[in-house]
Amino acid sequence: MRQGFPIATRGQSIGLLGGSFDPAHAGHAHITREALRRFGLDQVWWLVSPGNPLKTRGPAPMAQRIARARRVMPDPKVVVTGLEAGLGTRYTAQTLARLKALYPGVRFVWLMGADNLAQFHRWEDWRSILAAVPVGVLARPGHRMVARQALAARIFARARLRAAQARLLACADLPAWCFVQMPMSDLSSSAIRAGGDWRDAAEGRRAWT
Numbered sequence: 685m686r687q688g689f690p691i692a693t694r695g696q697s698i699g700l701l702g703g704s705f706d707p708a709h710a711g712h713a714h715i716t717r718e719a720l721r722r723f724g725l726d727q728v729w730w731l732v733s734p735g736n737p738l739k740t741r742g743p744a745p746m747a748q749r750i751a752r753a754r755r756v757m758p759d760p761k762v763v764v765t766g767l768e769a770g771l772g773t774r775y776t777a778q779t780l781a782r783l784k785a786l787y788p789g790v791r792f793v794w795l796m797g798a799d800n801l802a803q804f805h806r807w808e809d810w811r812s813i814l815a816a817v818p819v820g821v822l823a824r825p826g827h828r829m830v831a832r833q834a835l836a837a838r839i840f841a842r843a844r845l846r847a848a849q850a851r852l853l854a855c856a857d858l859p860a861w862c863f864v865q866m867p868m869s870d871l872s873s874s875a876i877r878a879g880g881d882w883r884d885a886a887e888g889r890r891a892w893t
């Protein structure tokens with residue numbers, strides 16, 4: 685394994701939560717705990733992104749975002765990484781192809797909030813992502829209807845597992861995706877950047893819907 689890359693063994697199920705984490709907040713921690721439990725994952729790796737290809741604004745420095753993410757999510761099952769910077773990949777499809785080659789036999793699951801499902805069809809080579817790994821989608825306020833309305837969800841409607849089957853997702857035949865509802869956090873990095881109250885966000889004191 686490449687130096688500085690997390691360890692995973694054959695047969696393990698690893699969730700990958702990519703994001704700008706600019707900054708990380710209790711909403712990220714919440715969906716990660718839910719994903720571990722609902723999808724029966726062994727670990728979740730946070731992929732702190734060098735920069736979302738669809739966003740024009742550059743994020744805060746990587747080291748700063750990683751350090752904060754580790755404070756927000758000090759869970760032994762969660763590994764905060766800068767893997768995409770290490771791999772030199774920019775698009776999720778590329779990242780997944782590289783990780784699957786580096787970790788043969790590991791079952792990766794791509795995780796994302798429901799807001800990302802809404803625009804998933806705009807991602808580079810998005811169909812290849814669904815061909816490569818199962819996708820777990822976590823509810824987010826304002827995106828209740830996305831599992832029915834998003835273009836990618838409609839095109840791949842037959843690949844959808846019911847929430848009751850969530851634990852089967854990591855081993856499911858591809859393509860497969862699953863949307864899980866749960867108590868939601870209304871936290872977002874953009875609201876934190878706008879409001880400047882980072883401490884409350886880290887400790888999750890904001891409202892839950």
Ligand SMILES: Nc1ncnc2c1ncn2[C@@H]1O[C@H](COP(=O)(O)OP(=O)(O)OP(=O)(O)O)[C@@H](O)[C@H]1O
Binds near residue numbers: 798874
């Ligand atoms: N409160 C939340 N509920 C559900 N999913 C979330 C929540 N916050 C973030 N996510 C998901 O976590 C992943 C990484 O999110 P990201 O780092 O972009 O944070 P963000 O709060 O969405 O940022 P921004 O407000 O700048 O768009 C994405 O898949 C996103 O959908």
Ligand SMILES: O=C(O)c1ccc[n+]([C@@H]2O[C@H](COP(=O)([O-])O)[C@@H](O)[C@H]2O)c1
Binds near residue numbers: 739774807
């Ligand atoms: O591959 C793409 O085209 C693509 C487009 C938009 C977002 N993503 C990924 O989605 C994840 C969430 O991005 P963000 O900026 O909403 O935190 C992060 O890992 C991005 O690299 C990927």
